[in-house]
Amino acid sequence: MDKKILTVQDVSCVGQCSLTVALPIISACGIETAILPSAVLSNHTAKGYGGFTFKDLTDEMPKINERWKTEGIKFDALYTGYLGSEKQISYVKDIIRDCVKEGGEIIVDPAMADNGKLYVGFDDKFVRSMASLCAVADVVLPNITEACFITGSEYKEKYDETYVEELIGKLIALGAKKVVLTGVGYDERSTGVMIYENGETTYYKHKKIPQSFHGTGDVYASAFTGALMRGKSVYAAAKIAADYTVRCIENTVGDETHWYGVKFEPVLKELIKAIEE
Ligand code: PXL
Numbered sequence: 001m002d003k004k005i006l007t008v009q010d011v012s013c014v015g016q017c018s019l020t021v022a023l024p025i026i027s028a029c030g031i032e033t034a035i036l037p038s039a040v041l042s043n044h045t046a047k048g049y050g051g052f053t054f055k056d057l058t059d060e061m062p063k064i065n066e067r068w069k070t071e072g073i074k075f076d077a078l079y080t081g082y083l084g085s086e087k088q089i090s091y092v093k094d095i096i097r098d099c100v101k102e103g104g105e106i107i108v109d110p111a112m113a114d115n116g117k118l119y120v121g122f123d124d125k126f127v128r129s130m131a132s133l134c135a136v137a138d139v140v141l142p143n144i145t146e147a148c149f150i151t152g153s154e155y156k157e158k159y160d161e162t163y164v165e166e167l168i169g170k171l172i173a174l175g176a177k178k179v180v181l182t183g184v185g186y187d188e189r190s191t192g193v194m195i196y197e198n199g200e201t202t203y204y205k206h207k208k209i210p211q212s213f214h215g216t217g218d219v220y221a222s223a224f225t226g227a228l229m230r231g232k233s234v235y236a237a238a239k240i241a242a243d244y245t246v247r248c249i250e251n252t253v254g255d256e257t258h259w260y261g262v263k264f265e266p267v268l269k270e271l272i273k274a275i276e277e
Contacts, residue, residue: 003229004032006099008061008092009081009111009218011037012052015044016261017215018082022222026079028268029226029275034075036064036095038088045120046214048260056084061091069098077105079225081218082112084121086129096136105228108137108176109221113145116155135175139234141221143183147171160186168196180238182220193242197234204239209249215261220245223271230275244271 005026009018019035026033038061042053078100083089096106110130112122131150134140140150144167148155151170156163164184171179178197185191185208192205223244227237247270248262255263 002032003076004034005077005079005225005229006034006036006075006095007079007081007222007225008036008038008083008088008095010039010041010084012041012044014042014260015046015049015214016264017044017046017218021215021218021261021264022079022081022225025219025222025264025268025271026226026229028272029223029230030272031226031229036061038082039084044214044260048214058085058088058091061088062094065091065095065098068095074099074101075104076101077107077225077229079107079109079221080133081109081221083130086126089129089133092133093136105139106137107139107141107221107225107228108134109141109217110134110146110150111217111221113149114143114217116145116148116157118149131174134171137176139178139180139228140171140176141180141182141224142171143217144181147181150174164194165201168194168201172196178234180224180234182217193238195235195238202235204235204242206242206246209246209253211249211253213249213252213262216245216249219248219262219264226271227275232275240271240274243274 007022011019023033039057040055043049045052112119127149134150147167168179181194184194190205191208192203195202220241223241224237227240247267248264251267252258252262
């Protein structure tokens with residue numbers, strides 16, 4: 001039977017992140033994608049825009065969950081991205097209990113921090129709550145900063161393999177079954193992902209483009225989710241998502257008018273091709 005997934009995150013109406021990225025990318029992978037918007041924002045909260053509007057939809061979450069429960073709606077997987085509060089995380093756990101099939105895949109991208117810092121509006125309490133969601137996940141996709149916050153580890157700009165292996169070990173000790181640690185780079189010119197699956201860590205190294213764009217974490221996690229749902233292994237899905245994210249960035253670099261996100265749409269066909277190979 002065809003797979004059906006649910007993704008829970010905000011709608012940033014413009015700015016190419018969260019649901020406006022997840023829905024088209026996972027759908028393009030050939031997977032039916034239901035959405036649960038946790039909030040509606042005029043645009044994302046990262047730098048570039050002068051402000052944003054915010055409509056919280058937290059109170060809708062348990063009502064929607066109840067309705068789906070009554071309808072007997074069940075998903076094969078749940079993928080969470082940016083979530084706004086501890087309460088939302090608690091409602092996500094209820095949704096896992098009520099609306100995800102037995103043995104369904106729980107994919108958590110703890111989108112809350114980068115470059116050693118938490119995003120605006122998050123604090124220690126939120127971090128602890130996100131850590132508790134990671135503990136019940138089948139796959140977690142943190143960057144190094146998020147992994148440090150989740151595991152209470154010291155953040156380092158420069159590190160070696162031992163540091164990375166330790167971070168992964170702590171995520172596994174927390175309860176996460178598989179880990180895709182993003183933005184792992186040991187030299188100036190390259191970056192990559194460290195994947196932990198079935199007791200083994202494998203590194204996938206790829207080129208680093210010296211310009212960062214907002215929303216690439218969401219592009220990555222969405223492409224990963226799509227590929228995983230199409231039956232790829234965690235390693236294969238992590239590699240496909242990395243190659244696709246690099247292509248999205250390459251496709252955007254040099255366009256001064258496109259500073260708010262990446263132009264992921266024109267290269268979607270490359271993602272689809274990689275999944276179908
Ligand atoms: O890309 C993560 C993200 C999603 N949604 C909103 C954000 C961010 C990152 O800052 O602000 C509203």
